Amino acid sequence: MNLENSKESTIILFGATGDLAVRKLYPALYQLYKKQNDVERFAVIGLGRRKYDHDTYRNMVKNSVKTDDASIDDFLSRFFFYSLDVDNIEGYVGLGALADKVDTDFNLSGNRIFYLALAPNFFGTVTNNLKDSGLTNTKGWKRLVIEKPFGHNLSSAKVLNEQIRSAFAEEEIYRIDHYLGKEMVQNIQVIRFANPLFESIWNNRYISNIQITSSETLGVGERAGYYDRSGALMDMVQNHMLQMVALTAMEPPSRLETEDIRDEKVKVLRSIRPVTSESVKDDIIRAQYTSGVLADGQTVRSYLDEENIDSQSQTETFVGAKLYIDNFRWAGVPFYIRTGKRMGVKSTQIVIQFKDAPLNPYLDQQPNLLVIHVQPDEGLSLKLNAKKIGESQETMPIHLDFCHNCTNDLGTSDAYERLIHDCIRGDSTNFTRWDEVALSWTYVDSIAQAWKDGYGPLEYYESGTMGPKSVDDLLAKNGFHWWPITNVEHN
Ligand SMILES: NC(=O)C1=CN([C@@H]2O[C@H](COP(=O)(O)OP(=O)(O)OC[C@H]3O[C@@H](n4cnc5c(N)ncnc54)[C@H](OP(=O)(O)O)[C@@H]3O)[C@@H](O)[C@H]2O)C=CC1
Numbered sequence: 001m002n003l004e005n006s007k008e009s010t011i012i013l014f015g016a017t018g019d020l021a022v023r024k025l026y027p028a029l030y031q032l033y034k035k036q037n038d039v040e041r042f043a044v045i046g047l048g049r050r051k052y053d054h055d056t057y058r059n060m061v062k063n064s065v066k067t068d069d070a071s072i073d074d075f076l077s078r079f080f081f082y083s084l085d086v087d088n089i090e091g092y093v094g095l096g097a098l099a100d101k102v103d104t105d106f107n108l109s110g111n112r113i114f115y116l117a118l119a120p121n122f123f124g125t126v127t128n129n130l131k132d133s134g135l136t137n138t139k140g141w142k143r144l145v146i147e148k149p150f151g152h153n154l155s156s157a158k159v160l161n162e163q164i165r166s167a168f169a170e171e172e173i174y175r176i177d178h179y180l181g182k183e184m185v186q187n188i189q190v191i192r193f194a195n196p197l198f199e200s201i202w203n204n205r206y207i208s209n210i211q212i213t214s215s216e217t218l219g220v221g222e223r224a225g226y227y228d229r230s231g232a233l234m235d236m237v238q239n240h241m242l243q244m245v246a247l248t249a250m251e252p253p254s255r256l257e258t259e260d261i262r263d264e265k266v267k268v269l270r271s272i273r274p275v276t277s278e279s280v281k282d283d284i285i286r287a288q289y290t291s292g293v294l295a296d297g298q299t300v301r302s303y304l305d306e307e308n309i310d311s312q313s314q315t316e317t318f319v320g321a322k323l324y325i326d327n328f329r330w331a332g333v334p335f336y337i338r339t340g341k342r343m344g345v346k347s348t349q350i351v352i353q354f355k356d357a358p359l360n361p362y363l364d365q366q367p368n369l370l371v372i373h374v375q376p377d378e379g380l381s382l383k384l385n386a387k388k389i390g391e392s393q394e395t396m397p398i399h400l401d402f403c404h405n406c407t408n409d410l411g412t413s414d415a416y417e418r419l420i421h422d423c424i425r426g427d428s429t430n431f432t433r434w435d436e437v438a439l440s441w442t443y444v445d446s447i448a449q450a451w452k453d454g455y456g457p458l459e460y461y462e463s464g465t466m467g468p469k470s471v472d473d474l475l476a477k478n479g480f481h482w483w484p485i486t487n488v489e490h491n
């Protein structure tokens with residue numbers, strides 16, 4: 001068998017009893033198993049410090065998958081638990097022995113995915129111990145999946161990268177950014193490069209501004225310990241928001257190969273205009289939610305009143321920013337981004353606003369907009385002007401819509417399902433390469449530094465709104481406004 005391309009694997013899952021594994025990874029694995037979507041065979045060894053036996057673990061996986069389907073028993077029979085404190089190097093020998101036994105029992109060829117669904121401070125220890133105990137000398141291929149956050153600034157990310165690179169080659173490392181697994185984020189390239197209609201006008205001659213929103217109605221929830229040290233800048237901007245900027249702005253790759261696409265994204269990240277203290281003050285807004293009422297009528301408390309949050313915390317739960325990409329295609333076009341918790345609506349969308357016609361005889365004309373709906377609806381809306389019905393010469397707005405997930409028959413996979421599938425297939429296109437991560441940290445670090453130096457005060461916004469007023473002013477200064485968050489309009 002050609003092991004390099006074989007799509008069977010034993011997944012060694014660190015953090016198997018954690019929130020991410022239970023909420024996301026087991027349901028995703030089950031969907032993959034059910035679809036047999038070109039994943040040949042797999043087994044999972046879950047790890048954690050607690051002393052589960054295989055049956056207790058399988059029960060936990062079953063509860064996470066939530067199905068009565070008869071196939072669940074065969075699915076669960078592939079799951080094994082191994083109790084290990086990751087600091088205990090002696091314990092890795094037993095892990096290796098169990099993995100070999102599972103390979104033999106399931107007739108698997110020795111490929112390994114090491115999935116680190118663990119707090120990042122363990123990443124270095126685990127990769128070192130895997131190497132020192134010989135587990136990285138696999139019979140087949142090996143891959144390392146790393147969850148975010150990848151460091152908390154550029155220098156910590158560099159240290160982390162060196163640690164994992166001592167045991168895994170860059171092409172064996174799959175750094176997760178789950179937004180890259182979303183259907184419509186993957187679709188950005190196709191919409192742009194498979195439609196000459198768009199690609200020919202995808203530049204500063206025809207586009208006036210781009211608005212990228214990722215808003216949540218949830219608050220900090222149970223992740224206070226992590227979030228209060230991170231804030232929206234590191235939690236969302238460093239990764240998901242900048243990846244969406246890069247995909248929206250990049251040049252067409254010459255081939256649809258992993259490294260060609262990543263190279264184009266890197267060029268965009270490198271072209272983002274560096275910030276100065278002054279530009280941070282003027283163009284970047286940080287804010288924290290106060291109490292308020294959500295759209296469903298629920299009254300929610302302020303960030304400072306959340307459990308396990310320091311009552312003096314200055315952590316931002318919202319970031320709004322204007323950035324420029326200083327290259328030939330985008331010179332002069334502002335990219336506006338905003339993301340936050342406890343906002344008015346849960347939505348991710350990218351709005352491309354086209355420039356007005358040079359000579360416009362129709363005074364009531366609206367700008368043309370292309371809206372890429374990432375979630376909850378997954379689709380596209382193109383907003384145009386048409387003649388009002390009748391004899392008048394007035395215009396009316398019309399929209400052409402497409403929605404992937406609005407009807408049942410086109411339901412799309414979850415991001416984690418897609419990314420685990422890609423990893424098993426050995427396709428790292430939708431994972432971030434080290435230089436993308438490093439450039440994103442460079443941008444984010446300079447904002448964090450300016451904030452530390454006192455530029456750009458922390459503002460406040462009421463829960464249930466779309467952020468502080470200053471984020472509206474940010475666009476108004478250039479004669480724009482945020483387009484309302486919409487769903488794909490189902491006709
Ligand atoms: N939860 C989420 O929604 C998201 C999480 N992530 C990232 O995923 C990773 C995991 O997060 P999450 O699942 O929420 O974390 P949890 O705190 O819920 O789970 C942590 C896991 O790590 C295990 N663990 C902790 N210490 C040790 C140790 N010394 N040795 C062995 N195992 C240990 C725990 O098992 P035990 O207690 O049995 O030791 C548990 O399985 C983090 O990097 C996080 O940033 C990323 C995006 C979203």
Ligand SMILES: O=C1O[C@H](COP(=O)(O)O)[C@@H](O)[C@H](O)[C@H]1O
Pocket residue numbers: 216235236348
């Ligand atoms: O990575 C993260 O993303 C989620 C938002 O993800 P989404 O798929 O629901 O849009 C965010 O809640 C979390 O704080 C952050 O770590």
